[in-house]
Amino acid sequence: MALLTRAKTGQPFSGRRGVSWRWLGVVPFFAFVAAFLIWPTLSIIGQSFLDQQRNLTLQNILQLGQPFIVAAYVYSLQLSAVTALGGGLLGGLLAYAVTIGGLPRPLRSAVMSFSGVASNFAGVPLAFAFIATLGQLGIVTQWLRSVGVNLYPAFSLYSFWGLSIVYIYFQIPLMVLIMAPALEGMRREWREASESLGASTRQFWRYVGLPILLPSILGTMVLLFGNAFGAHATAFQLTGGGSQGNVVTILIGAQISSDALSNPGLGNALALGMIVIMGVTIGLYTWLQRRSARWLRS
Amino acid sequence: MGKRFWPWLWFLLGASYFLVPLYATFDFSLRARRGELTFAAYANVLRDIKFVESFSFSLQTALATIVVSALVIVPTAYWVQLRLPRLRPVVEFFTLLPFVVPAVVLVFSLARTYSRTPLTDSREGLWVLLVGSYVVLSFPYMYRAVDTGLRSINIHDLTEAAQSLGAGWPTILMRVIFPNVYVSLLSGAFITFAIVMGEFTIAALLAQPAFGPYMNLLASSKVYEPSALAIISFGLTWAAIAAIQWIGQGTQARLVGPR
Numbered sequence: 001m002a003l004l005t006r007a008k009t010g011q012p013f014s015g016r017r018g019v020s021w022r023w024l025g026v027v028p029f030f031a032f033v034a035a036f037l038i039w040p041t042l043s044i045i046g047q048s049f050l051d052q053q054r055n056l057t058l059q060n061i062l063q064l065g066q067p068f069i070v071a072a073y074v075y076s077l078q079l080s081a082v083t084a085l086g087g088g089l090l091g092g093l094l095a096y097a098v099t100i101g102g103l104p105r106p107l108r109s110a111v112m113s114f115s116g117v118a119s120n121f122a123g124v125p126l127a128f129a130f131i132a133t134l135g136q137l138g139i140v141t142q143w144l145r146s147v148g149v150n151l152y153p154a155f156s157l158y159s160f161w162g163l164s165i166v167y168i169y170f171q172i173p174l175m176v177l178i179m180a181p182a183l184e185g186m187r188r189e190w191r192e193a194s195e196s197l198g199a200s201t202r203q204f205w206r207y208v209g210l211p212i213l214l215p216s217i218l219g220t221m222v223l224l225f226g227n228a229f230g231a232h233a234t235a236f237q238l239t240g241g242g243s244q245g246n247v248v249t250i251l252i253g254a255q256i257s258s259d260a261l262s263n264p265g266l267g268n269a270l271a272l273g274m275i276v277i278m279g280v281t282i283g284l285y286t287w288l289q290r291r292s293a294r295w296l297r298s
Numbered sequence: 299m300g301k302r303f304w305p306w307l308w309f310l311l312g313a314s315y316f317l318v319p320l321y322a323t324f325d326f327s328l329r330a331r332r333g334e335l336t337f338a339a340y341a342n343v344l345r346d347i348k349f350v351e352s353f354s355f356s357l358q359t360a361l362a363t364i365v366v367s368a369l370v371i372v373p374t375a376y377w378v379q380l381r382l383p384r385l386r387p388v389v390e391f392f393t394l395l396p397f398v399v400p401a402v403v404l405v406f407s408l409a410r411t412y413s414r415t416p417l418t419d420s421r422e423g424l425w426v427l428l429v430g431s432y433v434v435l436s437f438p439y440m441y442r443a444v445d446t447g448l449r450s451i452n453i454h455d456l457t458e459a460a461q462s463l464g465a466g467w468p469t470i471l472m473r474v475i476f477p478n479v480y481v482s483l484l485s486g487a488f489i490t491f492a493i494v495m496g497e498f499t500i501a502a503l504l505a506q507p508a509f510g511p512y513m514n515l516l517a518s519s520k521v522y523e524p525s526a527l528a529i530i531s532f533g534l535t536w537a538a539i540a541a542i543q544w545i546g547q548g549t550q551a552r553l554v555g556p557r
Contacts, residue, residue, distance in 0.1 A: 025377035026385060032370050033392050033437075036430040040407035041399055047410075094312035101305030111312070116539045117532070118316060120489070123498050124513045125531035129319045131517075132326035132525040139322035172315060230400030233498035237514060249402045249499075256409050256503050268410070271403045278398045 045275065048268035060265035064273060069251070073273065075160070076229055076248040082164050084224040087171025092217060094172065095179040100186065112180060115173035122170040123233030130157060130166045130238075158238055166234060171224045178223070182216040182292065219288030226281035230274070248274060320532065327525035339526040343516075352512035356501075359425070359508065360494035363432040364487045370433065371440045372483065376475050379448050380457060390445075393437040401499045404431055409503065424504050431500050435493060440486040447482025448475075485542045492538035496531055 051057040064070070098108040133140050134157050141151050156162050186209065194204045232249035239246060248270065255267030330338040343349050378385050396404070408427050409418060417423040453475070460470045476483075498510030513531070517524045 022377075022381045023385075026374055026382065026389065029370055029374040029389065030392070032430075033395070033434065036408070036427075036434045037395060037399065037404065038392075040411040041403070043411050044403075044407040090308075090312060090315065093308035097305035097308040097312070101308070102302055103305050103309055107309065111309075113539070113543060114316060116543070117536045120492050120496075120539065121532055121535050123496055124510055124517075125496060125528040128513070128517065128524040128528035129323040129532075132528070133319040133322035137326075137521070139325050140318065169315065169319065172312060176312075226397070230402070232400070232402040233510070236498070236502075237517065249400065252402050252406050253499065253503055256406055264410070267406065271406050274403050275399060278400060282394075282398050 041275065044268050044271050048265065048272040051265060057265075060263075060269035061272070063263070063266050064269050069270070072246060072248045072251050075246045077277075079160065079163060079167065079247065080225045080228040083167040083171050083228045084221045086164065087168045087224050088175050088217070088221040090168065091172040091175025092179055095176045095183055098176075099180050099183040108180075111176060115176040117173075119170055119173035119177060122231070124237045126166060126169060127234050127237035130162075130169070134162065134165065163235060163238060166238065167228050167231065170234075171228065174224060174227060175220055178220045179216065182213065182220075186212065213292075215288045216292035219285050219292060222281055222285045222288060226278055226285070229281070230278060320529075323525045323528050323532075327522060327529055330522040339522040340530070342520075343523050343526050343530070348512055352507055352509045355507050356495050356497075356509035359429060359432065359506075360491045362429050363436055363494050364490050366429060367433045367436040367440045367490060368483055368487070371437065371444050371486075372476060372479060373471055375441060375444045375448055376453060376471065379445070380453055390441065393441040396435050396438060401431075401435070401497075402503070404434070405500045405503045424506060428500060428504050428506050428508075432490070432494050432497070435497075436486070436490040439489045440483075443482045443486030444479050447479040451478050481545055484545055488538045488542045492535045495534055495538075 048060050049056060049058070051059060064073075094111065097103055098111045130138075132138055134151070134155075135141065136152055138157075144151055157166070190208055190212075191204060194208050199207070230249065232247075232253060235247045236250055236253065239250065252267065252270050252274065255264075255270065327339050328335040328337065330336055330342070374389065378389055399407075408431060412418050412423075412427065415423070417427050456474050456478070457470060460474050465474070495509055497508070498514060501508035502511040502514065513524070513527050516527065
């Protein structure tokens with residue numbers, strides 16, 4: 001890599017031996033990434049285009065069209081979209097409140113610290129926390145029952161909306177952590193300039209504030225989308241995680257244990273589908289981040 | 299209604315979303331005996347030999363992950379900054395790849411690719427796969443932390459000074475660079491610790507006796523103990539993040555762990 005770029009720019013090779021050996025210094029890193037990430041992932045991608053006799057085929061990809069797989073992808077996509085929107089909205093408003101909303105300064109650091117913890121508090125223990133809160137015996141469920149509101153059976157923690165409420169718990173803090181610095185990057189001068197030109201608060205947000213923040217808000221929501229789409233442990237704990245799982249990640253996980261029974265090609269294609277969706281998501285995020293970097297100092 | 303009505307409303311809404319489940323979990327965890335509030339659920343958990351075993355298993359795994367990750371990342375980040383600055387975006391890209399490949403896809407790929415090799419046929423092999431995947435997951439945090447740390451010291455001068463005193467590369471790395479990025483390394487280490495201790499997906503799918511799978515199994519047989527575990531687990535995450543903020547590198551706690 002280094003050799004190539006040097007050759008292209010026409011700079012002389014350094015080192016007394018005439019050839020640069022400095023790239024050797026990054027070999028351990030790349031070897032590690034290759035062994036534990038790149039090679040396995042690429043081999044799965046490659047194998048999803050091969051049949052069991054190792055001939056080229058699109059059969060595995062076509063099998064993704066089975067109703068239960070399409071249903072799982074749709075479910076995962078909807079869950080990710082709903083929690084990205086919900087978590088993005090709540091998290092964005094919370095970030096606004098503690099930064100430029102003018103709340104006391106200590107609240108800002110409290111919310112930021114807590115978000116650091118809560119964004120890492122996910123998976124099995126988070127599922128436990130919500131079972132204790134909104135499960136059939138949960139504290140909030142019981143409290144609501146005592147005032148005459150019966151959540152069950154109309155609501156269930158194990159349903160789409162139940163899962164969404166749990167996911168939003170780790171989506172809000174991620175939104176706060178990313179949006180708070182962006183909101184603080186908004187310059188006071190912009191507000192003052194628009195006010196001196198006679199703009200109302202509404203007009204400021206409509207014509208200045210939101211347009212500047214929009215790439216940042218959208219970018220972070222896209223990140224939240226990916227965050228939810230790749231989630232496995234939380235859904236596994238709540239839904240039981242059988243091969244009839246409703247979320248794509250659970251279907252893939254189930255493919256590992258039931259290797260002998262099912263079609264291995266299908267598992268590969270399922271994984272390929274996830275990688276493609278995650279790749280698009282992260283690509284979109286990067287592009288939006290670049291756009292927002294134009295205005296914000298964060 | 300004051301000017302601050304809306305910000306306060308959003309704050310209270312967000313704060314209750316954060317705190318109500320925590321309060322409810324804590325309350326629930328104290329109800330192991332009918333009619334009284336008791337820490338019995340906590341005592342049951344802490345007395346459980348499987349808790350101790352899985353917890354220490356994950357502790358060892360976390361430490362191994364941190365050591366391996368530091369040994370890979372520090373020399374790499376140092377070398378890239380010193381001699382291969384053009385490679386920096388490339389290395390950064392590769393450290394961020396775990397966000398594109400979710401944990402479940404990573405463990406699926408590893409299990410498939412290395413099936414019928416010593417890596418999946420033996421207990422030790424599976425543990426190597428486990429640590430290897432955790433190291434990959436730790437790269438984004440560790441690389442960012444170390445890279446930022448290295449930028450705040452003058453590695454060129456330090457390297458030349460050490461060389462002029464006759465130090466070789468191993469001495470420079472171990473006695474000059476490591477001690478100087480120690481604090482940044484710690485913040486990366488704590489976030490890695492928090493991630494590994496609670497990780498479920500990879501450990502469970504590689505059939506490892508870790509803390510995450512233990513928590514998952516406990517839920518099928520117990521009612522109040524899981525909520526006690528959730529509180530313990532939250533405390534652990536909180537302690538790790540507090541440690542990061544305490545050593546003054548709060549921004550490293552940004553991105554997220556495996557879900």
